[in-house]
Amino acid sequence: MELRELETKKKLLETEIGSAEERLTKYKNQQMQVRKNDEFQALGHEIATTQAAIDAFEEQELQVMYSIDEAKKKFAAAEAVLKQNIAGHEGRIRSLRERATNLAAELQAAEAEVAAARAPLDEPALRLFDRIAGQKQPVCVPIRGGKCGGCHLKISSEAESASRGKNPDIRIPTCDQCGRIVYWES
Numbered sequence: 001m002e003l004r005e006l007e008t009k010k011k012l013l014e015t016e017i018g019s020a021e022e023r024l025t026k027y028k029n030q031q032m033q034v035r036k037n038d039e040f041q042a043l044g045h046e047i048a049t050t051q052a053a054i055d056a057f058e059e060q061e062l063q064v065m066y067s068i069d070e071a072k073k074k075f076a077a078a079e080a081v082l083k084q085n086i087a088g089h090e091g092r093i094r095s096l097r098e099r100a101t102n103l104a105a106e107l108q109a110a111e112a113e114v115a116a117a118r119a120p121l122d123e124p125a126l127r128l129f130d131r132i133a134g135q136k137q138p139v140c141v142p143i144r145g146g147k148c149g150g151c152h153l154k155i156s157s158e159a160e161s162a163s164r165g166k167n168p169d170i171r172i173p174t175c176d177q178c179g180r181i182v183y184w185e186s
């Protein structure tokens, strides 16, 4: 039974006991005043019955009080577990908030780096870079052994000479196969 129900039951029993005790006192007073033996005995019977009822109510009340104690103990134990859980969740929220703050700072720093790196480049170069970046990474790769560092296929002689600064027609050399920007790695 729930704690609140038990408290209600205890109050009801106390009321029952109170009114039974009032009846008992009334019967006892009446008994002192009667003269006839059968009336005296009838009241004696009422007194015994009422006293038995009071005893039974008190026995029930003791049971209810015991149950209340048990319910309170269980409630306290459950409360302790919940408090511990809450403390755990709050700790996790705190560390996640901390992490979110750190990540926001990292993101801001990275965005500043990107902005600084883009600043000296002109529009066509940025457009080329962004177009390749939308499809593959890395965007800029070295030429090694005459091959593209991204797709590892052979680089055309035009692109290779452009990457060495010997082809003024091609400003930004790219791989003919994968389209990445290539540069000469000496």
Ligand SMILES: [Zn+2]
Pocket: 148, 149, 150, 151, 152, 153, 175, 176, 177, 178, 179, 180
């Ligand atoms: Zn390539």
